[in-house]
Amino acid sequence: MSSGIASREALRTLMILLGATAVALGLSPGGGLAADATVPRPPLDRQARACRDPALAVPPVPFRSTGRATYDPAIAALVAAVDAERYETALTDLVNGFATRYTTAASFSAVTDYVRQELLEAGIADVALHPFEIAGSTYHNVIATLPGTVDDGRFMVLGGHYDSTSENPDVSAPGANDNGSGTAALLALATLLRDAHLDHTVVLAAFAGEEQGLYGSEEYVADLVAAGKSGSLIGAVILDMLSFDRGGPPSILLETSGTFTNVIQDMGELAQLYTSLEVDTSTSPFGSDHMPFLDRSLPAILFIELDWDSYPAYHSTTDTLDRQTMATGVEITRLGAAAAALWAGARLNGAPTGTATATATPTSTPTATSTATATPTCACTPVTTPSATPTATATATATATVTPGPAAPVSSLTPLSLLALAALGARRRLRQRRHHPVNPARE
Numbered sequence: 001m002s003s004g005i006a007s008r009e010a011l012r013t014l015m016i017l018l019g020a021t022a023v024a025l026g027l028s029p030g031g032g033l034a035a036d037a038t039v040p041r042p043p044l045d046r047q048a049r050a051c052r053d054p055a056l057a058v059p060p061v062p063f064r065s066t067g068r069a070t071y072d073p074a075i076a077a078l079v080a081a082v083d084a085e086r087y088e089t090a091l092t093d094l095v096n097g098f099a100t101r102y103t104t105a106a107s108f109s110a111v112t113d114y115v116r117q118e119l120l121e122a123g124i125a126d127v128a129l130h131p132f133e134i135a136g137s138t139y140h141n142v143i144a145t146l147p148g149t150v151d152d153g154r155f156m157v158l159g160g161h162y163d164s165t166s167e168n169p170d171v172s173a174p175g176a177n178d179n180g181s182g183t184a185a186l187l188a189l190a191t192l193l194r195d196a197h198l199d200h201t202v203v204l205a206a207f208a209g210e211e212q213g214l215y216g217s218e219e220y221v222a223d224l225v226a227a228g229k230s231g232s233l234i235g236a237v238i239l240d241m242l243s244f245d246r247g248g249p250p251s252i253l254l255e256t257s258g259t260f261t262n263v264i265q266d267m268g269e270l271a272q273l274y275t276s277l278e279v280d281t282s283t284s285p286f287g288s289d290h291m292p293f294l295d296r297s298l299p300a301i302l303f304i305e306l307d308w309d310s311y312p313a314y315h316s317t318t319d320t321l322d323r324q325t326m327a328t329g330v331e332i333t334r335l336g337a338a339a340a341a342l343w344a345g346a347r348l349n350g351a352p353t354g355t356a357t358a359t360a361t362p363t364s365t366p367t368a369t370s371t372a373t374a375t376p377t378c379a380c381t382p383v384t385t386p387s388a389t390p391t392a393t394a395t396a397t398a399t400a401t402v403t404p405g406p407a408a409p410v411s412s413l414t415p416l417s418l419l420a421l422a423a424l425g426a427r428r429r430l431r432q433r434r435h436h437p438v439n440p441a442r443e
């Protein structure tokens with residue numbers, strides 16, 4: 001951990017630089033999928049894309065706390081109430097109950113019915129099926145709404161896809177990690193949040209069609225915008241691949257665009273205050289249900305296990321329960337509970353605590369020119385043992401003109417990004433397995 005930090009102003013400038021770098025690299029906004037569902041989309045393979053796209057080879061950066069966040073007993077109470085047994089039961093039932101959860105498989109409607117029924121049995125009255133189409137056939141997201149106690153229309157989304165895929169998806173796609181784990185987290189959070197009486201509405205969104213190309217979440221966000229509701233969105237937390245790790249303490253990658261580095265900062269502070277998660281961060285978003293939000297400059301963040309790109313059973317018929325570390329999935333679920341407490345406003349015994357206010361607003365409007373080089377050196381096959389000396393370097397220079405975004409509400413969590421530590425040349429942990437060869441062939 002380096003403490004060689006320059007002035008706050010320098011850090012802010014570099015924070016802008018990183019956002020601008022992402023833009024310069026063509027990552028965001030607009031780097032995602034077209035909204036027109038009639039245009040055939042290629043299957044979405046996050047791992048393959050990470051290997052092929054040089055821009056995504058920029059390694060994640062360890063999170064640094066500002067030390068300014070204060071402990072809030074209302075958040076702690078909600079986090080402590082996450083039921084690990086409920087998470088494990090839900091994940092087990094999802095995997096054992098269905099041979100495949102591939103959206104276009106003949107049996108998929110039974111999976112949709114199961115998710116809907118579980119949310120109803122969690123005690124949520126408002127559970128709706130949200131339709132979308134793939135190649136002329138209709139499938140459904142499952143959308144559960146927990147109304148807030150303050151009737152101001154503001155809401156947050158806790159989302160993740162409940163479909164799965166494999167090499168033989170019509171027959172077998174257990175999807176324990178991808179994304180039984182995120183679905184189990186949603187079901188555990190449904191039970192938890194039912195009685196939480198948060199200020200603002202929480203929408204639990206189980207998306208389908210993710211593996212074919214984010215069809216379900218794309219339709220959901222498009223409909224939000226069309227209905228004029230996107231302006232009331234506090235933020236979206238997307239849970240995708242939570243329960244694989246290669247040993248060591250439970251860990252997480254927080255991923256969003258350079259526009260929302262304050263969201264990364266808030267979630268990183270929550271992780272350090274209320275969970276045992278080791279945190280890395282990335283402002284190169286791709287390949288999951290956070291993209292339809294980010295593509296429209298709506299605040300969203302992906303929670304994903306830190307070791308996702310080492311998972312040997314990715315999109316395989318061997319993505320099974322025995323490969324999962326339940327404790328890691330539960331710990332990331334706890335962070336989901338903390339996020340709901342922060343953004344939707346948790347109160348302790350009905351009284352406002354005065355410290356849990358969301359800051360899911362754009363950090364800045366990057367208007368800079370920048371150059372960035374990364375020299376990744378590794379194979380893209382899953383690596384099960386760490387290689388020796390990492391050799392990647394990342395350098396960047398820029399002249400940034402800062403245009404501050406909207407003023408953030410008062411918060412105990414001060415938005416300040418230290419993502420620029422890599423550009424500062426600070427010593428940091430580099431994992432060779434995260435650096436992919438530059439390949440001009442893009443999907």
Ligand SMILES: [Zn+2]
Nearest residue numbers: 178179240241
């Ligand atoms: Zn997934």
